Amino acid sequence: MSDYIKPLPKPSPTSRPYWEAARRHELQLQHCGGCGGYIYYPRPRCPHCMSDNLKWERVSGRGKLYSYTIVRRASTRSFADAPYVLAIVELDEGPRLTTNLIAAQEQLKIGMPVTVHFDDVTPEHTLVKFKPA
Amino acid sequence: MSLKNQAAAVGIAELKPWKEPPPDATPLSLMARLAAEAIADAGLSKRDIDGFLVGMPTADPGFIYPASAAEVLGINPRMLNVVDIGGASPAGMIWRAAAAIQAGMCSAVLCIVADLNRMGDQKVPVISVQREFEAPYGNIGANCGYAMIAHRHMYEYGTTARQMAKVAVDQRKNALKNPLAAFGDKALTIDDVLNSRMIVDPLHLFEIVSPCSGGSAVIIASPEVAKRTKNTPVWLLGAGEYSNHSSITYAPSLTESPIKPAADTAFKMAGVERTDVDLVCPYDCYTITVLVTLEDAGFCKKGQGGPFAAEHDLSYAGDFPCNTHGGQLSFGQPGLGGGMSHVVEGIRQLMGRGEGRQVKDAALAYVNGNGGIMSEQVSLIFERRS
Numbered sequence: 001m002s003d004y005i006k007p008l009p010k011p012s013p014t015s016r017p018y019w020e021a022a023r024r025h026e027l028q029l030q031h032c033g034g035c036g037g038y039i040y041y042p043r044p045r046c047p048h049c050m051s052d053n054l055k056w057e058r059v060s061g062r063g064k065l066y067s068y069t070i071v072r073r074a075s076t077r078s079f080a081d082a083p084y085v086l087a088i089v090e091l092d093e094g095p096r097l098t099t100n101l102i103a104a105q106e107q108l109k110i111g112m113p114v115t116v117h118f119d120d121v122t123p124e125h126t127l128v129k130f131k132p133a
Numbered sequence: 134m135s136l137k138n139q140a141a142a143v144g145i146a147e148l149k150p151w152k153e154p155p156p157d158a159t160p161l162s163l164m165a166r167l168a169a170e171a172i173a174d175a176g177l178s179k180r181d182i183d184g185f186l187v188g189m190p191t192a193d194p195g196f197i198y199p200a201s202a203a204e205v206l207g208i209n210p211r212m213l214n215v216v217d218i219g220g221a222s223p224a225g226m227i228w229r230a231a232a233a234i235q236a237g238m239c240s241a242v243l244c245i246v247a248d249l250n251r252m253g254d255q256k257v258p259v260i261s262v263q264r265e266f267e268a269p270y271g272n273i274g275a276n277c278g279y280a281m282i283a284h285r286h287m288y289e290y291g292t293t294a295r296q297m298a299k300v301a302v303d304q305r306k307n308a309l310k311n312p313l314a315a316f317g318d319k320a321l322t323i324d325d326v327l328n329s330r331m332i333v334d335p336l337h338l339f340e341i342v343s344p345c346s347g348g349s350a351v352i353i354a355s356p357e358v359a360k361r362t363k364n365t366p367v368w369l370l371g372a373g374e375y376s377n378h379s380s381i382t383y384a385p386s387l388t389e390s391p392i393k394p395a396a397d398t399a400f401k402m403a404g405v406e407r408t409d410v411d412l413v414c415p416y417d418c419y420t421i422t423v424l425v426t427l428e429d430a431g432f433c434k435k436g437q438g439g440p441f442a443a444e445h446d447l448s449y450a451g452d453f454p455c456n457t458h459g460g461q462l463s464f465g466q467p468g469l470g471g472g473m474s475h476v477v478e479g480i481r482q483l484m485g486r487g488e489g490r491q492v493k494d495a496a497l498a499y500v501n502g503n504g505g506i507m508s509e510q511v512s513l514i515f516e517r518r519s
Contacts (some may be wrong), residue, residue: 007268015265041266041383067288067387069280070334071271079271086270086277088382098382099268110288127269 002122006078009125015042017056022126025118027061029093030054040095062115062133063091066103068108089130090113102131135402137144140231140514141359141512142480143241144175147473150315150345150465154249161192161205163247164349168206170471171350176363177241182352184233184242185210185225188469189217192249211239218376219504220416222246223349223473224511226424228372230353240355247348248468260379263479267380269415275418276341278381278506280333282420285387287335289436295438297388297420298326301339301462302457303447304417308459310490311450315345315465340420340462347467349477356448367483370405370497372516373398381506388436390507392429399512407431410514411495412482413453414475417460426454426501430512449490457482457490476513 003004011019018041021028030039034051038059045052074080085108087101101108102117113133120126146167164187172179175299194200199213212233216222223246230242258264258273272278286292301321308317321339329338359366373395378384400407407430415426424438432453433441447455458464458478461471479498481487487495496519502511 009265067281067285073332075274098267098272
């Protein structure tokens with residue numbers, strides 16, 4: 001049994017491929033055959049053009065730090081190990097995602113290049129985090 | 134078709150927020166008191182109330198809520214609903230009430246919110262996608278999103294911590310004159326704000342609302358009902374609403390909010406200019422929220438909210454009266470009563486009931502309600518006819 005107490009993702013039928021790929025340490029996004037856009041988070045249909053022609057594709061895992069905060073006091077006990085860096089990363093493919101940045105506080109700079117870092121937080125769960133590229 | 138001059142605010146009631154929930158109160162007991170006070174304030178009777186818009190209290194939520202709350206209050210509405218757009222719910226109630234009146238569905242709508250703050254540990258969000266893609270990374274509650282907006286705003290526009298802090302300082306000046314403000318007993322300086330504890334970089338403790346208990350109510354009435362109320366009616370001149378995201382991560386921009394289309398719609402409907410406005414009551418869950426609102430509502434250029442706040446006196450006696458009740462930052466945030474406080478203050482000032490903080494000759498007020506992380510936006514423009 002894991003002693004991990006933070007919230008864990010419960011995949012939906014729509015998002016299961018995303019989390020299964022993360023378990024294999026691959027970042028995959030839906031790619032829309034209708035408008036050519038990449039999609040995050042996983043959707044039942046493309047939020048841009050409503051097409052259901054969506055295919056999972058492996059993406060680069062590279063992006064830029066769009067914004068961040070250092071959470072010094074978390075609003076929930078499960079993150080009592082604060083401080084931690086909560087971040088928005090903009091992937092090279094376009095979409096932004098909410099994540100954690102594994103970096104020293106003095107390193108943090110909006111616009112800095114980052115690369116994906118898979119964190120196997122439990123034997124069954126891998127979170128998609130980032131670190132400086 | 135427009136909501137301009139179709140309905141007026143005729144009665145208000147507001148409780149002084151409690152920092153600790155009063156032991157014998159329930160959300161419904163607070164609503165019962167507020168309903169009686171608002172109806173008395175308007176000079177109406179309970180039988181006049183034929184519309185009911187209510188906020189869902191977190192301390193006592195329910196399914197099929199409006200009828201059960203109306204039953205407790207003894208109100209028989211011809212239109213009843215929960216409005217569920219976060220902190221924008223109270224502002225959202227106002228134009229929905231006016232629209233129902235315009236459509237002939239009812240003639241006097243009680244818009245009411247009350248809650249007790251027993252949240253303690255923030256719950257993991259109930260929205261499944263946020264549970265799945267936000268909570269595992271520690272994006273729980275509103276602080277983180279607004280902190281990331283503030284950081285990005287500083288990055289894009291050079292906004293400074295001192296400029297943000299000025300909002301809390303000036304609003305506290307207003308709260309010192311508001312006997313209902315929960316945090317209205319001690320003046321603040323910019324250094325006080327910047328020396329308060331850093332909670333989520335770059336936001337300090339005094340830049341973040343304090344959850345409280347309390348509530349408020351507003352009665353919106355038809356022109357016919359407005360004629361026989363005892364207050365100066367305050368007319369709804371314009372309204373606009375817009376949303377383009379829930380989590381800020383997926384918003385088109387962190388720094389350009391959906392306030393712009395909401396405010397543009399409201400000003401177009403009202404047929405007035407920004408420069409005609411005598412006071413503004415922007416939703417202020419955080420200092421950065423006020424700066425972004427002043428920009429996107431068109432009171433200053435995009436990105437210039439920081440210098441604007443620094444260069445203007447935002448107090449009731451200043452050249453740009455802003456949140457003359459103290460804002461939520463100093464009034465407190467009694468659940469959705471926080472968002473209603475901006476609506477109530479705008480109406481109160483235009484009724485000429487601002488007491489020690491009355492804005493001289495106030496005739497036109499801009500109010501903005503904001504839900505979630507800059508997600509749901511409702512802009513309102515009120516007018517007192519001379």
